[in-house]
Amino acid sequence: MITYYTILHxxxxxxxxxxxxxxxxxxxxxxxxxxxxGENSVDGQHPRRSMNxxxxxxxxxxxxxxxxxxxxxxxxxxxxxxxxxIYIVSDSGDSSRARSDRMAMRKHRVHRSRARKKSAPLNGxxxxxxxxxxxxxxxxxxxxxxxxxxxxxxxxxxxxxxxxKERVNRIREKFKKHPKNDVDAVQKRNTLEDTADxxxxxxxxxxxxxxxxxxxxxxxxxxxxxxPVSIRDEDGKFEDIKHPxxxxxxxxxxxVPRFWANDPVAIHENKLMSRERALSIGTCITPDxxxxxxxxxxACPVNERTIFVAIASYRDYQCRDTVRSAFSAAAHPERIRVxxxxxxxxxxxxxxxxxxxxxxxxxxxxxxxxxxxxxxxxMEAELAVGPxxxxxxxxxxxxxxxxxxxxxxxxxxxxxxDVDIISQMEATGDEMAVLSTYLTDIVGSIDPNTGLSLRKxxxxxxxxxxxxGGLEAKHLRHLSQPEGMPGVHGMPxxxxxxxxxxSFSRGHFVATVPYDLYQPMIFQGEExxxxxxxxxxxxDFFAPERSVCFHHYAKLNPERNKVPHYWEHADxxxxxxxxxxxxxxxxxxxxxxxxxxxxxxxxxxxxxLGGVRETSKFYELYGIDVKKKTTERHLCxxxxxxxxxxxxxxxxxxxxxxxxSKIDFRWKDPRPNDxx
Numbered sequence: 001m002i003t004y005y006t007i008l009h010x011x012x013x014x015x016x017x018x019x020x021x022x023x024x025x026x027x028x029x030x031x032x033x034x035x036x037x038g039e040n041s042v043d044g045q046h047p048r049r050s051m052n053x054x055x056x057x058x059x060x061x062x063x064x065x066x067x068x069x070x071x072x073x074x075x076x077x078x079x080x081x082x083x084x085x086i087y088i089v090s091d092s093g094d095s096s097r098a099r100s101d102r103m104a105m106r107k108h109r110v111h112r113s114r115a116r117k118k119s120a121p122l123n124g125x126x127x128x129x130x131x132x133x134x135x136x137x138x139x140x141x142x143x144x145x146x147x148x149x150x151x152x153x154x155x156x157x158x159x160x161x162x163x164x165k166e167r168v169n170r171i172r173e174k175f176k177k178h179p180k181n182d183v184d185a186v187q188k189r190n191t192l193e194d195t196a197d198x199x200x201x202x203x204x205x206x207x208x209x210x211x212x213x214x215x216x217x218x219x220x221x222x223x224x225x226x227x228p229v230s231i232r233d234e235d236g237k238f239e240d241i242k243h244p245x246x247x248x249x250x251x252x253x254x255x256v257p258r259f260w261a262n263d264p265v266a267i268h269e270n271k272l273m274s275r276e277r278a279l280s281i282g283t284c285i286t287p288d289x290x291x292x293x294x295x296x297x298x299a300c301p302v303n304e305r306t307i308f309v310a311i312a313s314y315r316d317y318q319c320r321d322t323v324r325s326a327f328s329a330a331a332h333p334e335r336i337r338v339x340x341x342x343x344x345x346x347x348x349x350x351x352x353x354x355x356x357x358x359x360x361x362x363x364x365x366x367x368x369x370x371x372x373x374x375x376x377x378x379m380e381a382e383l384a385v386g387p388x389x390x391x392x393x394x395x396x397x398x399x400x401x402x403x404x405x406x407x408x409x410x411x412x413x414x415x416x417x418d419v420d421i422i423s424q425m426e427a428t429g430d431e432m433a434v435l436s437t438y439l440t441d442i443v444g445s446i447d448p449n450t451g452l453s454l455r456k457x458x459x460x461x462x463x464x465x466x467x468x469g470g471l472e473a474k475h476l477r478h479l480s481q482p483e484g485m486p487g488v489h490g491m492p493x494x495x496x497x498x499x500x501x502x503s504f505s506r507g508h509f510v511a512t513v514p515y516d517l518y519q520p521m522i523f524q525g526e527e528x529x530x531x532x533x534x535x536x537x538x539x540d541f542f543a544p545e546r547s548v549c550f551h552h553y554a555k556l557n558p559e560r561n562k563v564p565h566y567w568e569h570a571d572x573x574x575x576x577x578x579x580x581x582x583x584x585x586x587x588x589x590x591x592x593x594x595x596x597x598x599x600x601x602x603x604x605x606x607x608x609l610g611g612v613r614e615t616s617k618f619y620e621l622y623g624i625d626v627k628k629k630t631t632e633r634h635l636c637x638x639x640x641x642x643x644x645x646x647x648x649x650x651x652x653x654x655x656x657x658x659x660x661s662k663i664d665f666r667w668k669d670p671r672p673n674d675x676x
Contacts, residue, residue, distance in 0.1 A: 221261060221263050221266030221267045222261060222267060222277070222280050222281055222511075223260060223261060223400065224293060224295060224400075225281070225282065225283035225293075225294055225295045225399070225400030225401075226283065226294055226399075226400070227283040227284070227285055227294045227306055227401075228337075228372065228373070229283075229337070229399040229400070230337075230372065230373075230375055230399075231257045231339075231375045231377075231397060231399070232375065234257060234258075237258065238255045238256055238257055238258065239255070239256060239257075239258050240253045240254065240255055240256075241253070241254055241256055241517065242254075243383060243385075244385060244389055244517060244518055244519070244520040244576070244580075245383070245385040245389075245520045245521070245572070245573040245576055247576075247600075252383075254379070254383075256377070256393055256396055257377070257393075257396045257397060258396065259395070259396055259398075259514065260396075260398050260399050260400055260511065261281075261511045263606070264511060264512045264513070264514060264606055265605050265606065267281075267508070267511060267512050268512050268537050268538070268610055268611075268612075269611075270610060270611030271610075271611050271612065272538050272612045272656055272657065273508070273512075273538065273656065274656075275431065275654050275655070275656055278431050278432075278506065278508055278656070279297035279298060279431075280295060280297070281295075281400065281506070281507050281508040281511060282295065282297070282300070282305065282306070282400070282401065282402030282403070282506065282507045282508075283295055283305075283306045283400050283401055283402055284296045284300035284301070284304045284305060284306065284402065285304045285305075285306060285334060285335045286304055295400070300402065302422060302423075302426070303331075303332050303335075303419070304332075304335060305335065305402035305403060305422065306335045306336075306337065306401040306402045306403070307335060307336050307337070307401060307402070307403045307404075307405060307418055307422075308337050308338075308339060308397075308398050308399070308401035308403070308404050308405070308507065308510075309326050309336060309337070309338045309339070309405050309406075309407065310339050310391065310394040310395065310397065310398070310404070310405070310406045310407075310510070311323070311338065311339070311340045311341070311352070311394070311406075311407060311408070311409050312340075312341045312343075312387055312390035312391045312394050312408075312409065313340060313341065313342050313343065313344075313352055313390075313409035314343045314381065314384055314390070314409075314563075314564070314565065314566050315343065315344055315345065315348075315349045315381055315563060315564045316352075316409040316410055316563055317349070317350065317559075317563065318409060318410040318552060318560075319340065319342065319352040319409040319410070320350065320351070320352050320353070320354065320355065320356070320367065321410075321412075322352075322407070322408075322409050322410060322411050322412070323338050323340065323352055323353065323366075323367060323374060324355070324365070324366045324367055325411070325412050325413045325549075326338055326413055327366035327367075327369070327370045327373075328366045329412075329413040329414060329415050329416070329417055329451060330413070330416070330417060330418045331415075331416040331418055331419045332418055332419070333366070333369075333370060333373075335418070336370070336373060336418065337373045337374075337375070337399075337401060338373065338374045338375070339375045339376075339377070339394055339397030339398065340352040340353065340374070340375070340376045340377070340394075340409075341377050341379070341390045341391070341393045341394045341397075342376050342377065342378045342379070343379050343380070343381045343383070343384045343390060343566070344378065344380075344381055345380070345381045345382075346380070349381075351376060351378065352376055352409070353367060353371065353374045353376045354367070355367040355368060359371075375397050377393055377394075377396075377397060379393075381564075381566075381569070382569050382572070384566040384569065385520035385521050385566070385573055385576065386519075386520060386521050386522050386523055386566055386577075387500065387522075387523065387526065387566075388515055388516060388519040388520070388522045388526050388580075389515075389517070389519070389520055391406070391500070391515045391526075392514065392515035392516065392517050394406075394515070395510050395514045395515050398507065398510045398511070400507060401507050402506070402507055403422065403425070403504065403505070403506060403507060404503075404504070404505055404506070404507045404509055404510045405421070405502075405503065405504045405505075406500065406502065406503040406504075407439075407501065407502050407503075407549060408439075408501050408502075408551060410551065410552040410560065411439065411502075411549045411550065411551055411552070412442055412446060412549060412550055412552070413548060413549045414446060414451060414452055414453045414547070414548050414549060414550075415450060415451030415452050416452075417548035417549060420546060420548050421435065421504050421544065421548045424491065424492050424544055424545055424546065425492075425504060425505075425506075427490060427491035427492070427545075428491055428492055428540075428542060429491075429651065429655050430540055430542075430651060430655055430657060430658070431506060431654075431655045431656055431657070432506075432538050432539045432540055432655075432656060432657035433492070433505065433506075433539075433540055433541075433542055434498060434503060434504070434505040434509055434534065434539050434540065434541050434542065435492050435503070435504040435505065435541075435542050435543070435544045436461065436495075436497075436498045436499045436502060436503040436504070436541055436542070436543075437458065437459045437460070437461060437481070437499055437501075437502055437543050437544055437547070438459050438461065438478070438480075438481050438499050438501055438502075439459075439501055439502050439547065439549060439550055439551035440455060440457075440458075440459060440483060440547055440550055440551065441550065441551055441552075441553045441556055442550040442551060442552050442553075443556050445547070445550040446550060453546065453547055453548070453550075455546075455547055456485060457483050457484050457485055458483060458484075458486060458543060458544060458545065458546065458547050459481045459482065459483040459543065459547075460481060460482060460483075460484075460493060460495050460543040460636070460639060460640060461478065461481055461495045461496070461497035461498070461499055461541070461543060462481065462482070462495055462496060462497065462635050462636040462639035462640065463478065463479045463480065463481055463482065463635070463636055464476050464477065464478045464479060464497060464528070464631065464635075465477065465479055465631060466629045466630065466631065467524070468524075473578070473581060474629045475524065475525040475528065475581065475584070475585060475590070476525070476528045476590070476624070476631070477524045477525070477528075478497060478499065478527055478528075482636055482640070484640070486543075486545050487640050487641060487644070488545070488644050488645075489545070490545075491542075491545060492542035492543055492544050492545050493542060493543045493545070493640075493644050494540065494541070494542055494639075494643055494644040494647055494648060495541050495542060495543045495639055495643075496531075496541065496618075496621070496622050496635070496639065496643075497527070497528075497531055497541060498527055498530055498531035498534060498541050499527055500526060500527050500530070501551065502549065504544075505539070509534065509539060512537055512610075513530060513533050513534045513537060513539070514606070514607065515530070515607075516529070516583075516584070516587075516607040517602075517603070517607065518580065518583055518600050518602055518603070518607070519580040519581075519583060519584050520573060520576045520577065520580050521567075521570065521573050521576045521577030521580060522577060522580050522581060522584060523567075525581060525584050525585070526584070528588070528590075529584050529587070529588055532588040532590075532609075532615055532618060533587075533588065533607075533608065533609055533610070535613055535615075535618050536609040536610040536611070536612060536613050536614065536615060536618075537609075537610030537612055538610060538612040538613070538656065538657040539657065540657055540658050579599060579600060582594055582598055582599035583599040583600050583601075586599045587604060587607070587608050587609065588609070588615055589615045589616070589626065590615075590626045591626070592626060592627060593627070612657070613660050617660055620666050621660075621663070621665055621666065621667065622635060622667050623635065623666065623667040623668060623669065632667050632668055632669040633669045633671075633672070634669050634670060634671055634674070635667055637670070638667055646663075646665070647660075647663060650662045650663055
């Protein structure tokens, strides 16, 4: 390093000497009548030689001003440099006295110029001799130091870079050998703690805190997660998107938060994510003591792992109660962050983050205590085009939390729900697990005294059927799901389908399977779309063993029948759902009879399939015929019994999902003539 900085110093000294010599030579031979800058120059640059158009224009402007200063009509004079001119102009106009003054000034300048020309050769020679002497002196000093330093340092930065690369390669090889549950390996991967003998340098300091994968790709698709975090800190950093309901030339722009990770494909790379990549997503409420980062992988204590709760609400008076319940029922509310997309009529509907009583009167309300952990994106109800667009914006509110959960806006959570659902998630041993279900009704489900669940049963997602008019418009819709005692104990049970009403997963699920921006006026079909996209990226779906929240259904709550629905403005977006459904089905290969040119392919990769599994594998497994638009019935018989043990036996050793390439199965209805 001494050699490197010595070379830099020598170079600087020589450059300075040469610059000084050239400046002196120019001054002596050309004359400097404008102080520090040459005639018509901008910051010392010759305007005609500068590639900067501003400099050249400034030079022309200066010459133009110079002409205007001597029109002979009494223009007020300007001192040198104040207005771009290069002459001193008398304030007395063009009188004989003024002409006399200018003549004297010209004679004075000529006299000084001749004096400089006479001394120029001697001054230039002196500066050149001085510069040469400095060069020889520093060259001798360099040779002396070179003899007394190690060979690696003598090669300067080449040696340092080589050692750094070798060190990183050793660390990478070491991490490849670590088992999946080695917590120390994850910590070392994040901090790059190594005892390799690398010279101290600014580069070495950077290497000590940079993830090797990120360093190999400086533009990592995974941002560094922080906690606490809020979109309120991103004022002025939102982006404008076109409202999906206005695509006929009447573009309506909406300012929305940017995605935390804007490119899902860059994260999963159309292949199975590595465990290291998956663990690089997810924040902890306390930072790592070595790196200072909140991203700690599975080294983060379970009770400190953050949870992002996404809620889409349309004029729902129970939304604020759902947010309140998420915090008040949590065992560790300090690690909860709620993001709400609140579609309301201003002046008529209450906001999801406003408590029933003012915080000044009752500051201990959850909406007051945890207001900094609540982000609400509020939009006019008349712009609502269904749950897909609202949840798309909800996904934009995610900011790298360890876990992600999605629920409806009229839900009540059980006491300690956060600890319970995380323990169920971790019990799967599957990093790619997604716990999802249709929620049971709240009536008779929660003990009013303890806040705990009274239910021993739970729903499981296995019942779906085609609906819709016309072959091209037919799509799969989940029907009512069976609820019973769990067929598997000690962990959630594997199921084929995903539900939008409740979902819990690792944070990378929302980062890699974002809701599609281009599906307005879709209500049925979104669940199959998200489920199939997640399946192809490598995710596995499970029914929770225990319910941690319950739903307020309208049929048992007369007040909920009064809640409006987004289709009250459907006339404004008439026909949009048809094209959106073609796109939805086309992306997941469910409408082969429709020409691909008939639907919108905008950002299809971003909101499309992964490369781990094929959709055809899913259809084959669960008896779905996308051409005939039929399903093999009685699938629940298989899902509730044999499916879990059969498929989970192929869970990868590193916990990165089930290897379906080893599963050869196709469901056939064992009772085709049984209507029940």
